[in-house]
Amino acid sequence: MTQLTEAQRRERDRLVAELSDGRLAPSEAEVKATELGLGSLTPTLDPAHFDPMRESHWTLAMVVAWIAWADFEHVRDCLPRWREQHQSWYWREYMEGDESGGWRKRGGWLLEQTHKGEAPLMFLSLCEAVAASEGVSPDSAQRLSIHDARLDLWDKLAAGDLTAVTMRDGAPRQIAAHEWPFLHHLTHRDADVLRAGRDLFVPAVTYDANGILMRRDDVLRLWPSQPQRRRGRKPGVGLKAKEQIEAMRAEDLPVDKLSQKELAKALKQRGVIISSRQAAKIREKTRRQSATRNGTN
Numbered sequence: 001m002t003q004l005t006e007a008q009r010r011e012r013d014r015l016v017a018e019l020s021d022g023r024l025a026p027s028e029a030e031v032k033a034t035e036l037g038l039g040s041l042t043p044t045l046d047p048a049h050f051d052p053m054r055e056s057h058w059t060l061a062m063v064v065a066w067i068a069w070a071d072f073e074h075v076r077d078c079l080p081r082w083r084e085q086h087q088s089w090y091w092r093e094y095m096e097g098d099e100s101g102g103w104r105k106r107g108g109w110l111l112e113q114t115h116k117g118e119a120p121l122m123f124l125s126l127c128e129a130v131a132a133s134e135g136v137s138p139d140s141a142q143r144l145s146i147h148d149a150r151l152d153l154w155d156k157l158a159a160g161d162l163t164a165v166t167m168r169d170g171a172p173r174q175i176a177a178h179e180w181p182f183l184h185h186l187t188h189r190d191a192d193v194l195r196a197g198r199d200l201f202v203p204a205v206t207y208d209a210n211g212i213l214m215r216r217d218d219v220l221r222l223w224p225s226q227p228q229r230r231r232g233r234k235p236g237v238g239l240k241a242k243e244q245i246e247a248m249r250a251e252d253l254p255v256d257k258l259s260q261k262e263l264a265k266a267l268k269q270r271g272v273i274i275s276s277r278q279a280a281k282i283r284e285k286t287r288r289q290s291a292t293r294n295g296t297n
Helices: 006-020 026-035 060-069 072-076 080-085 120-133 146-158 177-182 216-222 237-250 260-269 276-293
Strands: 057-059 087-097 103-113 164-168 171-175 183-188 191-196 206-208 213-215
Touching: 006 026, 006 103, 057 060, 057 216, 060 072, 060 120, 060 146, 060 191, 060 216, 120 146, 120 183, 120 191, 146 177, 177 183, 213 216, 237 260, 237 276, 260 276
Parallel strands: none
Antiparallel strands: 057 213, 087 103, 164 171, 164 213, 183 191, 191 206
């Protein structure tokens, strides 16, 4: 993003204030920010700085994502550093003091961490469930469902074909192969855990799933990439969605003000069937590309 002038910084602060007061929705604020040459109000991350291939070890969720898709973008979505630094706008209601010494209820959009808690395994399953609930066909680039990918990983770990390490009592240790048939994935207090048995009230060995690591090279050896496989819910669907979003902008339709579901519905009417989450990601990408071409981002 280019350096902002003092006047532009004031305009940016004004838009953020209107967001926090609920006078503007995030999509409206982003459109105004682009028109004023302020760049995006939502912090953006450079994917090049979060390359999974730079990581010698991958987390459990990163490995499951790779087994399912063989796609580095899906793996990056589970990378802890990537998740920790992502921010999004959330509607929040809060109490603040008034001029008479009392309290009043206010509401507005606040910038917060997108991925709260540490449950990327549940995040992967949730993405699948949401897509299915929206009537979206399974991703044609997906090799296995998340459930089957996890079972495949467990089989390899239990057979000793792959080793996993974690911290235990302040020291790194390997999780023995004979433990894996008994370890169940649970979500407890918004975090992924592995536990020997599903009963949380019975003492049992429990691991923080996000603290379990496997060598990246071993994972790629057991589940090699398939470069001939095209990414997308079906061949060309991402490109078609991009073309239609750009066409809607050219027709002066309020594409950037639509909610994710409204955007997916509008694309469906134009013959593009895609999940609302994926549609929103493509819209944001095209918006940034347009801003870059115009020299505003």
